[in-house]
Each structure stands twice: as structure tokens, then as C-alpha cells.
Amino acid sequence: MVSLDGLEDTHNKLRGNSKAFSRTMEFLKRIEEAKKKYNSKTPLINIKSTVLDENHTELVPLMNFCHSKINVDVFTFTFLFQNRARGGMELLEDFSSEEFNTGNYAEYINIEDVTKTVCEIERIKSKFPFPIVYKPRMKFADVLRYIKNPSSLNVDSCPQYKNNLTLYFNGDLAPCDIGLKVGNIRDYDYRFQKVYQSESFKSFSNEMHSGHKACQGCCAGCHK
Numbered sequence: 001m002v003s004l005d006g007l008e009d010t011h012n013k014l015r016g017n018s019k020a021f022s023r024t025m026e027f028l029k030r031i032e033e034a035k036k037k038y039n040s041k042t043p044l045i046n047i048k049s050t051v052l053d054e055n056h057t058e059l060v061p062l063m064n065f066c067h068s069k070i071n072v073d074v075f076t077f078t079f080l081f082q083n084r085a086r087g088g089m090e091l092l093e094d095f096s097s098e099e100f101n102t103g104n105y106a107e108y109i110n111i112e113d114v115t116k117t118v119c120e121i122e123r124i125k126s127k128f129p130f131p132i133v134y135k136p137r138m139k140f141a142d143v144l145r146y147i148k149n150p151s152s153l154n155v156d157s158c159p160q161y162k163n164n165l166t167l168y169f170n171g172d173l174a175p176c177d178i179g180l181k182v183g184n185i186r187d188y189d190y191r192f193q194k195v196y197q198s199e200s201f202k203s204f205s206n207e208m209h210s211g212h213k214a215c216q217g218c219c220a221g222c223h224k
């Protein structure tokens with residue numbers, strides 16, 4: 001998966017690096033050469049763009065540009081999300097605290113214009129030989145709802161937290177990508193199975209019913 005958030009100037013501006021776009025294109029060219037050399041279909045090229053107020057006018061041109069330059073396998077559009085419960089935060093130990101209940105508080109400013117762009121992508125997507133995917137996963141009608149109000153959609157039960165743990169550098173453990181500390185690997189004799197049997201994990205799991213706000217906006221969760 002390779003992120004491109006616009007044509008050259010816009011992408012470089014958003015990344016704060018005047019060479020970001022050219023380096024990415026050079027990398028993709030090398031991948032293509034290697035695939036040809038080894039007669040391989042992999043690695044698959046998934047171009048990922050985040051739909052922003054700042055870049056939406058360049059998304060259709062970017063699709064055309066990529067299609068003309070490289071063999072794209074998938075094009076993914078991700079929508080804005082901000083959720084304090086997700087990774088990147090300092091791990092907390094109380095799942096009932098406010099941070100886990102803010103939900104997805106991202107907002108688009110130019111809702112009408114962003115909607116128009118996304119409708120245009122939907123209208124022309126069949127012209128491209130690669131699939132176009134929206135993340136978070138949702139029906140197209142819900143994509144439009146999401147642009148209007150990201151917090152109006154919830155994750156429709158995702159089992160990932162029951163079998164994914166994040167192990168941090170200091171041994172702390174968190175379920176999936178949620179910033180909740182459910183212990184330290186040393187406390188469980190380095191056995192992941194014991195984590196799932198622990199009281200802290202069970203109490204977290206009991207609260208993770210369908211539609212919990214901690215998951216709102218997660219690109220892996222199917223939203224509705």
C-alpha cells in the first residue's frame with residue numbers, strides 16, 4: 001500500500017517534503033521493473049489516498065495519473081477519522097474514561113464539494129481496470145452520510161479485538177489498535193493466551209459490544 005494524497009505539489013505540501021511524490025513514483029517504478037524481471041504479479045500495488053478538504057479536487061486527476069503511469073491493482077480512498085481511543089495515545093487503564101467514548105470527531109468543512117468529488121469517483125469508477133475501495137468499509141449511501149457527519153456511523157461488530165493484541169516496546173499490551181492497557185506481557189509469563197483469560201481483558205471485552213465508540217472510524221471495521 002502506497003499513500004499518495006494528491007498530484008505532486010499537493011502531495012509534497014501535505015507531506016512537508018518537496019521530494020515525497022517523486023520518490024514514491026520512483027519506488028513504484030522500481031517495483032514494476034522487479035515484477036517484470038521476476039515475472040511476478042506481486043507485490044500488488046494499492047494506492048491509498050485520504051480524502052481531505054485540501055486535496056479532494058485532485059483525486060480524480062490522481063487516479064488518471066496513476067492509471068497512466070503504473071499498473072495499479074487497487075485504489076483505496078480513506079476518509080478522515082479522529083478517535084482518541086485509537087493507537088498513538090498514551091495507554092490508559094480505565095475503559096470507561098472519556099477518551100474511549102469521544103467517538104469519531106473528524107469533520108469535513110466543504111461537505112458539499114467533497115460529496116461532489118466522491119460522487120464523481122463513484123460515477124467513473126467502472127472505467128478503471130482496478131477496483132476502487134472506500135475505507136472505512138461501508139455502502140456508498142453510507143459514504144455520503146459519513147462525509148456529512150462521520151460520527152453518525154458505527155462499526156458493525158468487529159471481532160478483531162478478540163484475537164489481535166498490540167505489544168509495545170516496554171511489554172505493555174493493548175487489544176487491537178485501542179489504547180487500553182490490558183497488562184504487560186511479563187505479567188502473563190509471556191503467554192498471549194493468558195491475556196485473553198485475564199479479568200482486565202474480560203471486563204474490556206464485555207463492554208466491546210457492537211457499535212462501541214472506540215472503534216468509530218477504524219478503516220478495518222465495517223460501518224453502518
Ligand code: SF4
Pocket residue numbers: 155158159160161176177178214215218219220221222
Ligand atoms: S474496528 Fe478496528 S479497532 Fe475496532 S476491533 Fe475492529 S480492527 Fe480493531
